Amino acid sequence: MPLYARAVEFPIDIQTRSAQETEALGSELAQCFAGGNRVVLEGDLGSGKTVLVRGICRGLGVTAEVTSPTFTLAQRYENGRLPVSHLDLYRLEAGMAGEDPGVLEGEFSAERVTLIEWPERAPIGSLQPDYRVSISHLGGDNRRVVVECLS
Amino acid sequence: MILAIETSCDDSCAAVLTGTGEVLSSVVGSQVIHDLYGGVVPEIAARHHLELLLPVVERALSDANVELEDLERVAVTQGPGLVGALLVGIATAKGLAVGLDIPLRAVDHLHGHVAASYLAGVELEPPFLCLVASGGHTLIANIQEPGSDWSIVGTTIDDAAGEAFDKGARILGLGYPGGPLVEKEAEAGDPAAFDFPRAAGVPGVDFSFAGLKTSLLYAVRDLGEAEAEARRADLAASYQAAIVDQLVERVSRAVETTGVSVVAFGGGVAANSAARMGLTEAGINLVVPPTKYCTDNAAMIGRAAIELPDLPREAALALDAYSTADRSAR
Numbered sequence: 001m002p003l004y005a006r007a008v009e010f011p012i013d014i015q016t017r018s019a020q021e022t023e024a025l026g027s028e029l030a031q032c033f034a035g036g037n038r039v040v041l042e043g044d045l046g047s048g049k050t051v052l053v054r055g056i057c058r059g060l061g062v063t064a065e066v067t068s069p070t071f072t073l074a075q076r077y078e079n080g081r082l083p084v085s086h087l088d089l090y091r092l093e094a095g096m097a098g099e100d101p102g103v104l105e106g107e108f109s110a111e112r113v114t115l116i117e118w119p120e121r122a123p124i125g126s127l128q129p130d131y132r133v134s135i136s137h138l139g140g141d142n143r144r145v146v147v148e149c150l151s
Numbered sequence: 152m153i154l155a156i157e158t159s160c161d162d163s164c165a166a167v168l169t170g171t172g173e174v175l176s177s178v179v180g181s182q183v184i185h186d187l188y189g190g191v192v193p194e195i196a197a198r199h200h201l202e203l204l205l206p207v208v209e210r211a212l213s214d215a216n217v218e219l220e221d222l223e224r225v226a227v228t229q230g231p232g233l234v235g236a237l238l239v240g241i242a243t244a245k246g247l248a249v250g251l252d253i254p255l256r257a258v259d260h261l262h263g264h265v266a267a268s269y270l271a272g273v274e275l276e277p278p279f280l281c282l283v284a285s286g287g288h289t290l291i292a293n294i295q296e297p298g299s300d301w302s303i304v305g306t307t308i309d310d311a312a313g314e315a316f317d318k319g320a321r322i323l324g325l326g327y328p329g330g331p332l333v334e335k336e337a338e339a340g341d342p343a344a345f346d347f348p349r350a351a352g353v354p355g356v357d358f359s360f361a362g363l364k365t366s367l368l369y370a371v372r373d374l375g376e377a378e379a380e381a382r383r384a385d386l387a388a389s390y391q392a393a394i395v396d397q398l399v400e401r402v403s404r405a406v407e408t409t410g411v412s413v414v415a416f417g418g419g420v421a422a423n424s425a426a427r428m429g430l431t432e433a434g435i436n437l438v439v440p441p442t443k444y445c446t447d448n449a450a451m452i453g454r455a456a457i458e459l460p461d462l463p464r465e466a467a468l469a470l471d472a473y474s475t476a477d478r479s480a481r
Contacts, residue, residue, distance in 0.1 A: 045318060046365035050309060064475060068310045068361070070318075071287035072160055072233045076474035103200075103235030 026055020043135035155453030158240030159232025226456030230473035268415030285418030305356030340388030
């Protein structure tokens with residue numbers, strides 16, 4: 001049964017066995033999100049954060065290719081049920097520490113769903129997230145996905 | 152005389168070109184950081200387009216020996232990229248166009264990478280293909296006609312090739328920027344030592360590098376810290392080979408399906424000699440612009456603008472940035 005067919009109780013703690021399952025989970029999670037929501041995604045390199053984000057975007061009706069925003073820092077998808085900003089703050093460490101905080105302001109407007117990878121590197125103080133998603137490797141293509149509601 | 156401005160990602164860039172596309176100057180932000188901060192370069196300056204862009208424009212004009220009043224039009228990158236950064240360039244370009252009462256042209260960043268092919272110093276006429284592989288983008292464009300008539304025939308479905316180099320370097324403990332460091336480490340390694348995936352499941356001429364990154368991560372974990380360090384050259388060589396093989400395979404397929412045999416190569420990954428060699432050895436008729444026109448720069452934006460119409464005044468004033476390339480819209 002899809003998550004949204006019943007009252008979703010957080011935290012969700014679920015195992016996925018493939019990238020497809022992780023993406024499908026994202027698609028179901030998307031049904032819980034509203035404009036203005038901030039969702040932080042935590043997990044090691046290669047754990048599947050962008051895969052989950054792709055699922056969330058699909059669940060919100062985004063049809064465009066959803067790719068890694070590591071280099072641009074933020075990508076916007078405007079053609080879904082809600083506008084989405086996908087942030088990846090990975091590069092704000094090391095040599096890229098100088099991001100101008102103002103440059104990212106537009107990604108947090110009230111109508112958008114803002115999905116944030118590597119939130120601990122945020123240059124803009126506290127992000128005040130509404131949801132926290134944690135993904136961990138369980139070997140092979142298996143992942144543990146925990147979703148907490150913080151608001 | 153055209154002034155071009157590019158601020159889609161890290162670098163604030165400006166260039167001056169003649170009306171026929173000859174580059175008179177091309178300046179990137181890092182070149183003026185020294186002037187602004189007196190030798191000590193604070194990290195915080197790296198992405199401050201707002202502070203850097205005007206000094207960069209001034210330098211581009213003085214390098215070209217051109218006065219503001221000599222400019223006939225302004226060109227600016229509209230997207231794809233970071234919207235907040237793009238808007239700094241767009242606002243500056245609008246201001247100059249209005250202040251000097253000259254027309255504005257809006258350029259797609261990817262069209263810029265394609266147009267950089269014309270700055271390679273060789274005779275190049277469409278039809279040709281263009282492989283753009285950088286930190287933010289990996290795609291194959293098909294340029295059928297002179298002008299802005301080009302289409303994307305394949306693109307990455309997850310990570311970009313340059314990003315794969317950078318994240319691989321991170322996993323291998325090599326630091327940043329990843330491309331040159333992985334290439335250097337790979338020199339002493341065996342490219343066949345590890346069998347990393349080449350996105351065999353991705354059809355057509357699309358790319359995928361996310362699975363490769365995860366495979367490297369698992370290989371390093373399985374080896375353990377000491378062994379992974381001892382075999383770092385082999386890991387780097389095998390990882391680089393997997394990236395290069397995928398580029399070569401997709402480009403070869405694109406040549407086969409389109410029947411177009413000349414391939415230009417742009418984006419920062421074009422600086423990787425293993426990638427250039429792999430494509431040449433596969434029999435590809437390769438055209439590579441100088442590295443300064445492969446990495447982000449404004450000269451390529453100006454060159455692309457040569458092929459585009461001026462925006463009507465109202466559209467120029469209303470110009471907005473866009474974040475992502477929409478393949479379906481092309």
